[in-house]
Amino acid sequence: MSLIHPQARYKPYQDAAGGWGSARSVMSILWREQAFTTAPMALVRQNKPNGFACVSCAWAKPGNPHALEFCENGAKATAWELTRHRTGPEFFATHTLSALRTWTDYALEQQGRLTHPMRYDPTSDRYQVTTWAEAYQQIGQQLQALTPDEAVFYASGRASLEASFMYQLFARAYGTNNLPDSSNMCHESTSVGLQESIGVPVGTVTLEDFEHTDCIFFFGQNVGSNSPRMLHPLQEARKRDVPIITFNPLRERGLERFVNPQSPSEMLGPDSTVISTQYHQVRVGGDLAAVMGIIKALLAMEQHANEQGKPAVLDHAFIQAHTDGLDALREDVQGHQWATLERQSGLGRAAMEAAATVYARSSKVMIVYGMGMTQHRRGVDNVQMLVNLLLLRGNIGKPGAGICPVRGHSNVQGQRTVGITEDPGKVPAEKLQALFGVQVPPNKGMATVDCCQALVEGKVKAFIGLGGNFLRAIPDTQRMEAAWQTLTLNVQVATKLNRTHLFPGRHGWLLPCLGHIEADRQEGVEQVYTTEDSTGCIRAWQGRNEPASEQLRSEVAIIAGLAEATLGQRTTIDWDAWRHDYALIRKAISQVYPEIFHDMETRMWEHGGFHRPLPAAKREWQTASGKAQFVAPQRLDEDDDLQPTVSAHDVLQLMTLRSNDQFNTTVYGYDDRFRGVQGTRSVVFLNRSDVVRLGLAAGDWVLLRTAVEPKVVREVGPLQIIAYDIPEGCAGAYYPECNPLIPLWHHAERSKVPAAKCVPVTLRKVEPSADDLSKAVPAHDQIN
Known part of the structure; x- marks a missing residue:
């Protein structure tokens, strides 16, 4: 080629x-x-x-x-x-897992929906069809043969509240708190930072707040690709002349201009809505310094107002009544010179002062942010600095204001609410014991990176995956794939084939589940399930389409079958009754968490659903001090893992990206329309000046190599250079292809979120082989 x-x-x-x-x-x-x-x-x-x-x-x-x-x-x-394509027994009879490991992520999932429960046969290196009864029995026996803490129960974020509640009960009744989930890979920095700062682990903004706000700040969130429905309230806000101030390394099209596809006049006309009124291309890893600069400008404005006898810039009444720690933050801010903040943020002083000026004249401000803030070594500090900015003018606890983390998967926030967590201190252990006879283990379980490290060390023997593509989503991919094959038991509940399924371990099971769009009938009765969205709103949903196969089972039914086979009489839970009537699960949830889920069966059908209590939104602070906390960051460098002996001249800070033809690890196609890339994902985005100074040219092919821990070679490529509008010293390339570059230890302090948004890398020019090029432009990926 x-x-x-x-x-x-x-x-x-x-x-x-x-x-x-x-x-x-x-x-x-x-x-x-x-x-x-x-x-x-x-x-x-x-x-x-x-x-x-x-x-x-x-x-x-x-x-x-x-x-x-x-x-x-x-x-x-x-x-x-709802694809008509199917991945049934005949497909697995044709393909060995060794052969399938040469396929791309797109090609694997493009085969269609899984149709039958499958068991791995090591002799033929193929999955072979099995029965549900055999799967439950054998998996149960294999789990019984292990020590509970040798098993990991992973949840991807797609499971309903009902399935999630059952899943964590199953794990804890089995005897472990090893319940990592996709929050560990994205927004755990939010959970840690917000809990310490305002006393709740989730955001305070509801959808209604967008109707009342008079200013919106965006940090590290690509709304156009990751949550496009948010563009509707943003467009309405702009029609009210609400300023939207964006901080993001790349100029993402969804934060620049929008045409509403549901508006005939907009579709037929030439105009579009300008979304961002200020767009600041912060350096990768420079958000802490940028927010510090905004706060520094506000404090200077406050001092000037005092000297001139003008109204105060800060909300002193709110600060006095509701916060603690401002003096320490003020001292820290004053200790940083503008030259340092400009260098660290990649922005000029004027840009930070411009953002501060609009913030100071706005009375109801919300901050929206995504994983561009949380997936850093100091991701928790990032989150807390955003809270600091809001607290200065009392922008938490009033309509139109607040903090708004944008979660990824459909129920990733909700599954945490009902107990999917490795921390036993975050679940009501006494209630679980009294209601279900489940003794919550006292020791803390494994988060995602803990699980990965334990796999490398041979301490994990079994992995149960409730959805997701864990092996592709985690960092240090090549090391993890080698370690994964040492598993005794690998059970994957899934709708489609993905790369994790191709490393089965000694005993591999593939259990196909219903999609949430499909009717879930138990003994002929259609069931309802619930989820919680990013704003803490909980509501009921119901699939209607016919299942892709008669062999599919619901996640609830699969969990019940596994729990019965594994636990026997070790709990008082009637798993079979719960499987046949999800209302019984919701009753149990409301008994364990009455302050959130009281009258759940009725409230879940209310217009717009119901919101979980958010004390911080009422200015009730469930923190150690009883007040909202200003927290000074430990340092401004978000990701500074280079050794003192390593020259930084040739090192770029890489941020991993999703294309707009992708959701998490699922790749829908090879076009990234908004970034102008067609037919490939094998590219790296570089600043034009960096391309020239490194002796390269647009169109050259390079290998990316991690610039830390040189004794371990972590390399990805070849990737083709695209000269792009990205800050100097920065690079961008696609997730999950670049996950092999992220060391396991390169994660957020305290939250352990992989620091995928700032990885130090070097580039080496190469001449790609014909095989490299065929993989870079995989025109062969099609239904086989």
Whole structure:
């Protein structure tokens, strides 16, 4: 295969987010998945009362939904689940797992829905069809033969509240708190930082606050690709002339301009809505310094106002009554010179002062942020600095203001609410003992990076995966794949084939589950499930489409079957009754967490659902001091792992990215429309000045190598250089392909979130082979 000129794959995208580009993308995937007969009716019910919750992001669903309450990526997720393609026994009879490991992520999932429970046969290196009865019995026996803390129970964030509650009960009744989840890989920095600062581990903003705000700040969140439905309230805010101030290394199209695909006048006209009124391209790893600069400017404005006898800039009444720690923060801010803040943030003083000026004249400000803030070595500090900024002017605990972390997977926040956590101190152990006879183990379990390290050390023998693609999502991929094959037991509950399933260990089981769009009938009775969105709103949902196979089981049914086979009479839980009536699970949830879920069976059907209590939103601070805490960061460098002996001249700070044709590890296609990339994911985005000073050229092929821990070689590539609008000294490339570059230890302090948004790397020019090029532009990926 000959080298393709880079211009054939990169052309800057000129249109707004949404619009006809979004419409064409949705039509393309409906055609590819042969879902034109099933998906359109499903999309009409998506995120609607008596419909189903989007299986993509966790962004809030309005009580008064639009006629079509889905976004481009939500439609892709629906088509992906309702595909007519199938991955059945005949597929596995044809392909060994060794051969499948040469396939791309896209090609694996593109085969379609799993249809039968499968058991790995090491003799033939293939999955072979089995029965549910055999699977439950054998898995139960294999778990019984292990020490409980040798097993890990992972939850991806897609499971309902009902399934999540059952799952954590199963793990704890078995005898372990090893309950890592996808929060460990994304927003655990939020859970730690917000809990310490304002007394709740989640955000304080609701969807209604967008109607009242008069200023919005964005940090490290790509709304156009990761939560496009948020563009609707942002567009409404801009129509009210609300300023939106963005800090992000890349100029993401969804935060620049938007055309509403549901508006005929916008679709037919030439205009688009400008989203960001200020757009500051902060250096990768420079957010702490940028926020410090804004606060420094506010303190200077406050001093000037005092000297001139003008109204105060800070909300002193709020600070006096509701906060603690401002003096220490003020001293820390004053100790940093503007030159340092400019160098660390990559922004000029004027940019930080401009943001501070708009903030100071706004009375109801919210801050929206994503994993661009949490996936850093000092991700917890990042979160707490955002809270510091809000507290200075009393912007927590009033309509239109607050902190708004944007979660990823559909129920990742909710599963934490009902007990999916490795920390036994965060679950009501006495209630679980009294109600179900479940003795919560006292020792803390493994978070994700703990689990990975224990796998490398041979301490984990069994892994149960409730959804997700764990082996592809975690850091240090190559080391982890080698360690994974030492597992005694690997059980994966899934809808489609992915790379994690190709490393089965000694005993590998593939258990296909219902999608959330599909009708869940237990003994002929259609069941309902619930989820919690990013704003803490809980509501009921119900799938309607016919299942992809008669052999599929619900997540609840699978958990019940595994628990019965493993635990026997060790609990008083009637797993079989719960499997047949999910209302019994919700009753149990309301008994364990009455302050959140009282009258759940009724309230979950209320207009717009019901919100969990958020004391901080009422200015009630469940912190150690009883007040909201100002917290000074330990240092400004978000990611400074280079050894003193290593020259930083050739080192770039890499941030991993999702394309707009992707959800988490699921790749829908090889186009990243908003960034102008077509037909490939094998690219690295570099500043033009860096390309020249490193002796390279746009279109060159390079290997990326981690610039720390030189005794361990971590390398990805070859990737083709795209000269792009990114700050100097920074680089961007796709997740999960770049996960092998992230050392296990390169994670956020205290929260252990992998620091994927700032990885020090070096580049080495190479000449790609024909095989490299065929993988870079995988035109062969198709249904086999």
